Amino acid sequence: MTSFSSLADLRAACLGLPAGNARAEDAVAVREAQLTKPPKSLGRLEAIVGWLARWQGRTRPRLDRVDVLVFAGNHGVTAQGVSAFPAEVTVQMVANFSAGGAAINQLARAAGANLKVAALELGRPTADFTTAPAMDAASFLAGVATGHDAVSPDADLVCLGEMGIGNTTAAAAIAAALFGGGGSRWAGRGTGIDDDGLARKQQVIDAALARHAAVLGDPLAIAAALGGRELAAILGATLAARRRGIPVVLDGFVCTAAAAPLARLADGALDHCLAAHVSAEAGHRALLQELHLDPLLDLGMRLGEASGAALAVPLLRAALACHLGMATFAEAGVSDKPG
Amino acid sequence: MTSFSSLADLRAACLGLPAGNARAEDAVAVREAQLTKPPKSLGRLEAIVGWLARWQGRTRPRLDRVDVLVFAGNHGVTAQGVSAFPAEVTVQMVANFSAGGAAINQLARAAGANLKVAALELGRPTADFTTAPAMDAASFLAGVATGHDAVSPDADLVCLGEMGIGNTTAAAAIAAALFGGGGSRWAGRGTGIDDDGLARKQQVIDAALARHAAVLGDPLAIAAALGGRELAAILGATLAARRRGIPVVLDGFVCTAAAAPLARLADGALDHCLAAHVSAEAGHRALLQELHLDPLLDLGMRLGEASGAALAVPLLRAALACHLGMATFAEAGVSDKPG
Numbered sequence: 023m024t025s026f027s028s029l030a031d032l033r034a035a036c037l038g039l040p041a042g043n044a045r046a047e048d049a050v051a052v053r054e055a056q057l058t059k060p061p062k063s064l065g066r067l068e069a070i071v072g073w074l075a076r077w078q079g080r081t082r083p084r085l086d087r088v089d090v091l092v093f094a095g096n097h098g099v100t101a102q103g104v105s106a107f108p109a110e111v112t113v114q115m116v117a118n119f120s121a122g123g124a125a126i127n128q129l130a131r132a133a134g135a136n137l138k139v140a141a142l143e144l145g146r147p148t149a150d151f152t153t154a155p156a157m158d159a160a161s162f163l164a165g166v167a168t169g170h171d172a173v174s175p176d177a178d179l180v181c182l183g184e185m186g187i188g189n190t191t192a193a194a195a196i197a198a199a200l201f202g203g204g205g206s207r208w209a210g211r212g213t214g215i216d217d218d219g220l221a222r223k224q225q226v227i228d229a230a231l232a233r234h235a236a237v238l239g240d241p242l243a244i245a246a247a248l249g250g251r252e253l254a255a256i257l258g259a260t261l262a263a264r265r266r267g268i269p270v271v272l273d274g275f276v277c278t279a280a281a282a283p284l285a286r287l288a289d290g291a292l293d294h295c296l297a298a299h300v301s302a303e304a305g306h307r308a309l310l311q312e313l314h315l316d317p318l319l320d321l322g323m324r325l326g327e328a329s330g331a332a333l334a335v336p337l338l339r340a341a342l343a344c345h346l347g348m349a350t351f352a353e354a355g356v357s358d359k360p361g
Numbered sequence: 362m363t364s365f366s367s368l369a370d371l372r373a374a375c376l377g378l379p380a381g382n383a384r385a386e387d388a389v390a391v392r393e394a395q396l397t398k399p400p401k402s403l404g405r406l407e408a409i410v411g412w413l414a415r416w417q418g419r420t421r422p423r424l425d426r427v428d429v430l431v432f433a434g435n436h437g438v439t440a441q442g443v444s445a446f447p448a449e450v451t452v453q454m455v456a457n458f459s460a461g462g463a464a465i466n467q468l469a470r471a472a473g474a475n476l477k478v479a480a481l482e483l484g485r486p487t488a489d490f491t492t493a494p495a496m497d498a499a500s501f502l503a504g505v506a507t508g509h510d511a512v513s514p515d516a517d518l519v520c521l522g523e524m525g526i527g528n529t530t531a532a533a534a535i536a537a538a539l540f541g542g543g544g545s546r547w548a549g550r551g552t553g554i555d556d557d558g559l560a561r562k563q564q565v566i567d568a569a570l571a572r573h574a575a576v577l578g579d580p581l582a583i584a585a586a587l588g589g590r591e592l593a594a595i596l597g598a599t600l601a602a603r604r605r606g607i608p609v610v611l612d613g614f615v616c617t618a619a620a621a622p623l624a625r626l627a628d629g630a631l632d633h634c635l636a637a638h639v640s641a642e643a644g645h646r647a648l649l650q651e652l653h654l655d656p657l658l659d660l661g662m663r664l665g666e667a668s669g670a671a672l673a674v675p676l677l678r679a680a681l682a683c684h685l686g687m688a689t690f691a692e693a694g695v696s697d698k699p700g
Contacts, residue, residue, distance in 0.1 A: 065661030123688025322404030336675030349462025
């Protein structure tokens with residue numbers, strides 16, 4: 023078990039991140055230029071292979087073991103009427119994950135990935151953060167440790183996602199605290215709240231920002247005060263993957279917001295992360311822009327569960343298959359010179 | 362063997378297209394609404410399953426057999442210096458396809474698809490269309506028939522693509538003839554031509570439009586005069602798939618331009634076609650807009666070979682896996698009512 027004894031201990035870990043292997047990335051670029059295609063004609067696929075190489079530290083990256091990690095948590099802020107679905111749905115959906123009936127079960131299988139679901143104290147929701155910090159330091163650090171420990175050193179790639187009724191409100195509050203703009207900039211419809219609910223959600227976020235004004239300069243304190251257990255776990259998993267040489271695929275708005283405090287602590291802290299997609303949740307595009315993350319897909323999805331992240335995996339596999347399997351101009355006897 | 366005895370015979374086939382099975386699409390929407398997720402939260406994935414259902418005519422679509430068809434041809438217009446690579450590369454790349462060394466070999470395998478490559482008289486390039494029609498009616502119809510016959514009635518999905526040094530010039534000329542705007546709107550860098558080459562390419566297209574002004578009102582005559590054998594085959598394959606109840610995934614600029622005359626002949630003629638991606642080739646985005654096709658991916662690719670089309674297949678498989686494999690709210694005991 024990894025454990026961080028204090029926020030200061032966690033902060034130190036967040037500030038001492040490995041930089042990735044630039045030579046592995048360069049080696050990929052050298053081979054890429056020799057493959058039988060016009061230079062750069064595979065576009066983003068070529069960049070993906072270089073990124074895998076850098077963060078795996080391998081000149082020949084691999085995707086033999088891909089883990090999809092879904093963290094689930096419950097939120098006291100649901101008492102404020104911010105979600106279209108009742109809080110019981112979190113437990114019900116975790117059971118659905120176990121039974122194999124959810125979207126992520128199908129998507130993980132289609133991606134050739136292992137699905138692991140971690141439910142974080144669903145019977146003990148976080149506090150309603152309009153009136154108190156969502157978590158105290160110990161609870162927050164326990165969530166971070168759960169995520170950190172969920173990342174196997176044997177994984178070649180980790181996809182992160184979440185389930186938690188109410189958690190788009192927590193995510194929007196974190197985004198507002200980190201990047202400004204208040205509830206009107208970051209609140210979206212989540213699972214499908216109506217106009218009145220959306221207005222309430224914006225007010226809830228603004229109230230939370232006012233309540234926790236004293237800690238808004240500290241990204242980890244923001245994650246504890248406004249986040250949730252599953253968001254803390256995503257932060258911990260993102261950190262662990264960086265330290266263990268494992269690239270990460272982030273899912274949608276909640277997942278991105280959960281990892282965002284790392285980027286506020288240290289420039290480049292999410293360089294080992296790929297944004298799988300931009301979701302239809304209102305704040306996601308702006309959040310990705312704030313983080314300088316360029317999403318791979320834009321398919322109007324807004325489900326969570328790591329669904330977008332898992333959907334990106336076949337594209338990464340295809341990119342890698344091209345790099346590893348294509349012939350060079352010399353091998354194939356194809357002219358690589360202007361005619 | 363399918364054969365069209367005349368352009369009039371082909372035109373009649375193009376004007377008598379089946380409309381697709383709306384009831385199959387509706388049945389998919391009914392099931393989709395019962396699955397354990399917020400309504401519409403899988404975004405484009407849900408629409409894809411409905412589209413498969415409509416054009417396969419099946420309430421439970423399948424992707425058991427996916428064929429990737431790549432057509433190759435040579436172009437007399439290469440004499441005008443419009444390509445960065447010599448015309449011999451077409452033959453060399455077809456050999457590379459046979460040896461398994463090209464990008465499409467890796468991408469088709471990753472997609473679980475069968476790759477079939479048809480080389481169309483590579484030793485007999487089309488005529489330089491700045492001075493004569495690229496093909497006479499018989500040659501054009503032979504190309505169309507090759508593509509038409511390449512579509513197996515047993516396929517559940519067909520991905521189309523091409524290889525042909527010089528064919529972005531042909532594609533741009535077709536796009537200009539169908540949608541206006543001349544060489545400056547439609548010419549791109551193809552395999553990587555420089556600024557002088559690009560200016561020459563624009564002039565070549567404008568010269569071809571002037572040379573063939575008399576036929577620019579007839580989409581099939583445009584395809585014969587300005588296209589190429591592999592583009593004719595793509596048109597034929599797109600037509601055959603529609604007639605046989607097989608959805609089509611189109612690749613990039615050349616592939617889209619090859620199918621575009623069908624849409625000019627009959628509204629909705631490409632409704633059974635999905636645009637896999639928008640390529641980095643200059644004219645592709647505008648061409649997709651003219652055709653009201655919304656590309657699935659935008660990854661800066663510009664390779665051809667059906668590479669973008671094959672890359673889209675895993676996304677279609679994932680969409681279908683969700684639809685067929687997910688539990689309903691009732692099956693899973695998940696609340697589907699507002700809380």
